[in-house]
Amino acid sequence: MPKKKYYYHSYYYTYSNKKRRAKKIKMIVGGLFILLLFTGTFCFKILPLFSTKQNSETIPTSEEILKLATDETEEVPEILAEENSFQQEKEKELITINGNLQAGDTLYESLIKEGVPAAEILNLQEKVKSVVDFSYLPVGSEYSLKYSPEGKVTEFIYKPNPIDIYCIDIPASDSEDLKVVKEEISRETVHFEGVIKSSLYESMLECANSPQLALQIADIFAWQIDFLTECREGDTFKILVEKQYRGDFYRWGNILAAEYEGELLSKHTAIFFTDPTGHTDYYTEEGKSLRKAFLRAPLNYKYISSYFSKNRLHPILRIWRPHLAIDYAAPTGTPVSTIGDGTVIYVGWDNGYGNYIKIRHPNNYITAYGHLSRFATGLKNGQKVKQGEIIGYVGATGLATGSHLDFSISKNGEKVDFLKIKLPAAFSIDPQYKAQFKEAKDRLLNDLEKNRGLDLTLGSDNLRSINLEKE
Template identity: 50%
Template structure:
């Protein structure tokens, strides 16, 4: 059974206004509450009824604001709008696909622009005689603390999506336990999970996830806890109940969600060559194009075609570890021999190049030049909670666990608001 409880924590809203005089570039900053829908013309005398038209453009991938405006307005109007938005610190590099731009024109001349960005920020530009006014709206943002619990049925990925949350939360949850649990091989139906997390809303529309505060996973493989904690020195991480970091120098898998179609073996019948020979790695079955990530920090020592491996990436890590990723359909953009790679960084995509019967990733782990079984290797942990902060961590842990225990009771409606 899956349950969800929420606690409404905070909301805020404010506006900023900038006045820009056309032709002289003089800018005044005024911080005030603004009534957005103001009249844009003070002229009382009209010869004929003005023609007002509205054009809406949805930002597409690769587009920027200046190009979009030039396609709708005159070059002079575009320059004036860009100038005033520059004064307002408008984030030009953060124009995302799906953002909305609405432009009102009166008798063909610019009158008003509304830019809606990511359901959160809105920018308004008004024309009044020789002046342009730009207002930035910071809308109400509700931060809700939620508790989610459920059981695995089929896969963890599918089970979490059935709760109504997005893949972003699923991946963040999996990332916390990525050093402890291989969600490809170690999960079973009936295993249970819980997540205590924050997410934000704007006008009842979901915006983004914030922190995962605490989380658990229970099954035949054991019971795992992830407690978020930040000490007074600013060190933050996810820890188990003992205060040991969940992070290790290498991840347990280069893919988040898949399954192993062939295991590490000293003697395996090769499906193409029809001979018995060692299989010094794991084969992860996944659709062509599935992202492949490096399991640890390191340096690319090989990128290219290598016989039966097909497209291969080889990475050297600390402590004499080396990893190989074979049969890739293509490499990540910007990847090259000698490049420094971070843990979890994209290096390529699943394919079926080389000696392969179908789309999968062939993954190998070597230590001191010898291939080893990735499922059995023990990897050292990152630093634990410092001894001087251990008592504080334990108090934080205990209060969280007590609160989560209360939330784990039968599901009700929203439990409190502030």
């Protein structure tokens, strides 16, 4: 009987094989970890997080930090110097043109002669039209223009008179906003007072050597005083006016407060006030506007050539029909102003009226202006206009036999005779601004009554000019 063979299974081989495999895995993982550690340390400057010891050699001392900061500080002037040098080199490349407009000159022609491309001049005109009207520049206006060798204008400085200077930076892109800076001018408040001898005009000329101030006073009190018929010898006046100057040149600004008292008149006081919304006007001491809602006429005219009528023979059509307007005869080009604050509701051509404008005013009034030769620059539908603002110019467009303005006014949709209506008063001070108005009024009236500062006698014992110190 054969013997059974017994086989013994070796567990030693299996165990040693697993041990070697685990050792290999540990070596691979350890190698990868070391590789990642060195890669992070040298490439990304990541410090090992597992180290519990800090190498004092790698930590900068306070002296080293201070030295590093000093070195960087010393480098700043060098960097700034390099930037300034670059800016100066850039400015050297720019071409500068300075000019002065004489009678008959235009800015366009002047710049063309200097070699500025026509397209760039027109582009400049379009960009600065909100600040400078190229079509009307006063004789003597000074200008300075900088442009690159490629013909691109970068800066435009405009000086329409010896006092005002506008510096305009022209952006390279149309999407950027225009940067306009008006140089500051010196200002002071001046006090004048006097006694009427023959007329306000002559007295103000003797007192302040300024017919402009006489016209300003007459305009302020236009609805209260007729200075042609009501002004009497012995009447007195006082004014506070802003003086604006640059160097030896000066001009008169707004009259800030005025007082007139006469033989035939009671005492009249005017306070100039600007509310927080930017609205400016002259008010009584009680805060009521001195002006009416409408001007007495929309222009300076020669005479009225045709009145408001229900039945008039038309000079061209030769038929009888209503003429519900007033025709003011005036030379072509005479400025036409809106008679009151309002909104433009139509500007364009209207058959028989030619160039035509309609403006809506508060309290359901609408005014219309016809036969204009042209409109004011930029006038458009929806635009807000202020009383006295120029909206167009007299002409003879449409059905017209001569140069005149056809002016009409409607109340609640019905045309009325402008010469016969009772003109409404302008708005008084808004109740929410009464505190600010009272503060401004008290200060101005206090200055008007005080005779502080330098007393300059000008040719008469009762005429004084007093410069008020700035507070």
